[in-house]
Amino acid sequence: MINIANLLRWEWFKLQRRWIPWILLALLLLFSQISVWGSFFSYRSLESTGGEIPLPSEAGSEGPFGARSEGRIPTVAVNDLLAGDFSRLPPDMSPEVIAGLVAQAQQQATQQQAQLQRLYDDFAMPGSIPNALGTAQTFGLILLAILTASVIGTEYGLGTLRSVLVRGTGRWPYLAVKFLTLAVTAAVALLLVLGVTALSSLIATTLAGSPPGDWASPSWADAGVALGKACFSFIPYLALTGFMTVLVRSSAAGMAIGLGYYFAEQIVVQLFSNFFDWFSTVADYLLMQNISAWAGGFSFGAGGGGGPGTLHSFLVLAVYTVAFGIAAFWLFQRRDIAGASGG
């Protein structure tokens, strides 16, 4: 245990002196805030315009809305219609059409409050946390694959694995510390996402002013659950990329396989599910499908509805983690350690 703690300390000593974790962290924070600020700007837009209504096709072919010919559909703000401000409508528009647009605006206005509340939830605390963590989880998997392959693979590429093991660290403690460092780094990165999101939320809510109507703050428990789920969803993918890197003994190849799998599984599932009904059963046991289901359907191409349940996903992900972990340790323990491979 002392050995593990000591190795962990020195692994961090190395990691913090590399550029790659800091670059990946910056990207993660950036991506995670896109959804928060995206919601904020949508909120501001909805609040000021009340939303947009597309003009009927016979209108807007001329005048200020003559852009239809350039491929853009002309719209009019709901708030303008409700306020009786028709100055931005084409001058030749018939009163019947205008009346129809006003009726449509009134109908849309009844839903506006709910939309505003939903958008406000997405950038105000604590609702912004699941929102930001969802995005962080999606991009985080990609970034984690890059970091894992780099942290494990460069030891083979540089030949430093020999220098390390010759110091009597022991093989399995060293690999365990690698995995542990990556898992802790991922968790810390998510906590930083949390911190930055809190700051963003503070700024965004200040800029947004008072919350819409009878806004009720979402539960903090949901934010906690989102954090826990995002953390756990990283573990099996970390195990997969770690195992692949140990298998191929190269950071570049490990990265390629790790990232390739991320996209390949989702493409295969989309493709095969369209042709074979039975494939959806197989898909329920695939890694990315279960990560997506576990985290709430944040991954590319994965639908939020359907798919495996939470318990099912948890068990499948646990099995993947254990299987990849055992395979990685077994390989690492028994194979010869060659000199620098360069990759």
Place this chain on the structure above:
Amino acid sequence: MEELVIETHSLTKRYGPVLAVSELSLQVPQGGVFGLLGPNGSGKTTTMGMLLGLVQPTGGTFRLFGHEGTNPDALRRIGAVVETPAFYPYLSGQANLRYFQGISRGGSPKDVDRLLGLVGLSERAGSKFVTYSQGMKQRLGIAYALLGDPELVLLDEPTNGLDPAGMAEVRDLIRQLAATGHTVLLSSHLLHEVEQVCERVAILARGHLIAQGKVQDLLRRQGVVRLKTTDDEGATSVLSTLAWVDKVRAEGGYLVATAPPERAWELTKALAQQDVYVKEMVPVQVSLEEYFMEVTGGSMTGNRQEASR
């Protein structure tokens, strides 16, 4: 009886059809410098790899400090550089040594600075490893091997990339280590280097142990006596009957007998008893390089026929 720090019994490593090390039985006593000699591809690095737990033996056993196989405790008593020293390019030389000292929990941060001074890297201690020249990398490798003041130091071609002055410094350092009670296992194909610092050697060729023992004993055993006689044909038959004469051949007008030079007088006696008289006799002490060529049967490339001993 000498205490052995390394003892191997029929140690073997096979990579598919390639036999890298075959039935190697080696005894490295405590203290002094032990040379592991052999052409490229003779199995020196693989042997070191097996001793350090980096390469799994296919057969045989070995003991380090009297204990079976490699274990973390034994490794903490060993300092080693196998092949090219490998360090983290994004860390300075000092940070690299601090890291390796930290993970093995041997010595203190002060040792890092002392060792950097010892190998002449104090001024560049803070520079990133990636900026180091080949010679500086080699020096850092030696400092790395000495971290924690190990009892046994394994150095694989430690003078690679060093200039003549650097090579001499490393040789002095190795002698100094031996003088202070350390055991050094030095792998090299630079025979004059080994001859200058090693008391004992083992010679490998194509994974087989060709010879092992004290350098002086091996050279004495492999000494030659050049002589001219009144009857070279008769002398050849007489000398061939002597058990301690290894070979007799004609070379440049002389008979060359492979025999310990200190027994030259016995040669003259044996010849005289058969009415063959010596006209001229020159005992010749072979160098390690000549001895190596003799027992391995050729060059340092390892492509030759293996010696029959």
